């Protein structure tokens with residue numbers, strides 16, 4: 001599964017002699033909002049690889065470009081210049097229809113606000129993306145996902161009959177059930193208490209470790225980042241640091257260094 005010659009991390013960084021399969025990658029990704037005096041450089045030429053079958057966190061101060069990077073990498077927002085690849089497919093420049101199909105078939109999303117359909121049951125919500133795509137769920141896989149996420153008893157409930165943590169676990173199952181090449185999670189625990197956050201993060205961690213899923217998560221929370229394999233740190237629209245096998249303490253320490261370098 002490894003592609004010869006593919007190396008880890010940003011090309012400019014001194015890289016360990018390990019190779020990773022690449023799930024997604026950006027090359028010189030630049031995103032500029034507005035014009036003239038109102039111009040904001042949200043991403044200033046980001047080149048980064050996202051490793052397959054890993055859980056990657058994107059962290060950085062408010063306004064550093066985390067959401068913009070994730071939205072451009074997921075084909076939800078258009079780059080000003082540079083390239084984005086999902087696997088071997090360059091998504092920058094795809095026609096809207098092709099991009100919509102690719103997002104539907106190969107990408108899963110988890111948002112802070114759950115984004116469940118209130119009139120549908122948990123089961124119907126989980127299966128909705130597949131039914132829109134005209135695909136049948138694999139019953140064994142569906143059962144395994146439901147079991148892992150601990151929702152067997154709640155499948156007939158509507159979102160208002162579920163706690164926030166349960167709703168987010170429904171959203172996680174919905175993202176996972178189609179076995180996407182990559183899942184993008186934008187602050188998935190941002191609206192949850194610490195117990196529910198732990199449950200969701202444990203589930204995301206298990207889906208990487210046990211199912212080989214690839215997940216990218218934007219978070220502000222060092223303890224959420226400690227569930228991941230790798231943290232990419234952004235500052236002022238650039239990837240400025242990265243950390244493997246993070247703990248909450250090492251993440252905090254790196255973030256402190258970042259703030260120090262920016263004079264905060």
Ligand SMILES: Nc1ncnc2c1ncn2[C@@H]1O[C@H](COP(=O)(O)OP(=O)(O)OP(=O)(O)O)[C@@H](O)[C@H]1O
Pocket residue numbers: 033034040041042060061062063064065066067068069
């Ligand atoms: N639609 C937009 N129009 C203009 N500027 C934008 C737009 N979206 C983002 N920006 C600007 O781009 C920069 C990066 O924003 P982004 O939301 O990616 O940062 P972030 O790191 O995700 O921030 P936060 O942690 O606060 O969510 C910020 O300066 C922001 O104000």
